[in-house]
Amino acid sequence: MILDKKVLRARMRAERDRFVASFPDKKPAILVPPEFRDRLAHGLTVASYVPMGGEADPSPLARAAVEAGCEIVLPHVTGPKPPLRFLAWDTEAALIAGPFGLHQPVETADERAPDIILTPLVAFDAALNRLGQGAGHYDRAFAAFPDAWRVGVAWSVQQVDALPADPWDVPLHAIATETDWIFA
Numbered sequence: 001m002i003l004d005k006k007v008l009r010a011r012m013r014a015e016r017d018r019f020v021a022s023f024p025d026k027k028p029a030i031l032v033p034p035e036f037r038d039r040l041a042h043g044l045t046v047a048s049y050v051p052m053g054g055e056a057d058p059s060p061l062a063r064a065a066v067e068a069g070c071e072i073v074l075p076h077v078t079g080p081k082p083p084l085r086f087l088a089w090d091t092e093a094a095l096i097a098g099p100f101g102l103h104q105p106v107e108t109a110d111e112r113a114p115d116i117i118l119t120p121l122v123a124f125d126a127a128l129n130r131l132g133q134g135a136g137h138y139d140r141a142f143a144a145f146p147d148a149w150r151v152g153v154a155w156s157v158q159q160v161d162a163l164p165a166d167p168w169d170v171p172l173h174a175i176a177t178e179t180d181w182i183f184a
């Protein structure tokens, strides 16, 4: 197991980007299993994200949520230190360029508490541990919304045998890839 999260992050971002580059025309789609659809209900708030670079695109999951009558929120950050906020986003609304090359809702949009959080992963393991960007944005969001269902989204090549877990790391409830789903 690689214990240094920084080293692992660099390696797994490269692995992810190599995988995506092998699909120059059309990237594979993240699977939407019945267990995910069963969780969706009219009026639930689902946090999605706008993928950047080689990140897996959660759109199939977000689309299923919209079809089930869920409200979509997107993460909004202003830098590495201030906490992430989940802001309402109507699927037609414009996105604004933010830090780290992100596209985010306008910062005056309504803040909402999510029931389901789709989170982009840099790496994951079969025990549902995750590695993110390292700013602690999702770690802190999971601590702020402990009752939300935490779903990681990644390409299958981002799986590793085991991840080092720090005391603040909160495991996921499920992980979605283009080939499989892992559930707690």
Ligand SMILES: Nc1nc2c(c(=O)[nH]1)N(C=O)[C@@H](CNc1ccc(C(=O)N[C@@H](CCC(=O)O)C(=O)O)cc1)CN2
Binding pocket: 013, 049, 050, 051, 052, 053, 055, 075, 076, 077, 080, 084, 100, 101, 102, 120, 132, 133, 134, 135, 136, 137, 138
């Ligand atoms: N698409 C997306 N949105 C997101 C996140 C994310 O990981 N992906 N976040 C997750 O917390 C939050 C934003 N926080 C972030 C914190 C650090 C970096 C960052 O260090 N990015 C690297 C390169 C990223 C890569 O290649 O994967 C950089 O800017 O050098 C990005 C986002 C909320 N929105």
Ligand SMILES: Nc1ncnc2c1ncn2[C@@H]1O[C@H](COP(=O)(O)OP(=O)(O)OP(=O)(O)O)[C@@H](O)[C@H]1O
Binding pocket: 005, 130, 131, 132, 133, 134, 135, 136, 137, 138, 139, 140, 143, 166, 168, 169
């Ligand atoms: N609940 C929390 N409250 C305050 N700080 C936190 C909390 N959780 C994590 N942090 C801080 O966030 C930083 C990043 O943690 P870590 O390297 O584990 O991020 P990560 O696994 O890449 O996940 P993330 O996607 O959340 O960035 C650490 O410095 C940690 O102290």
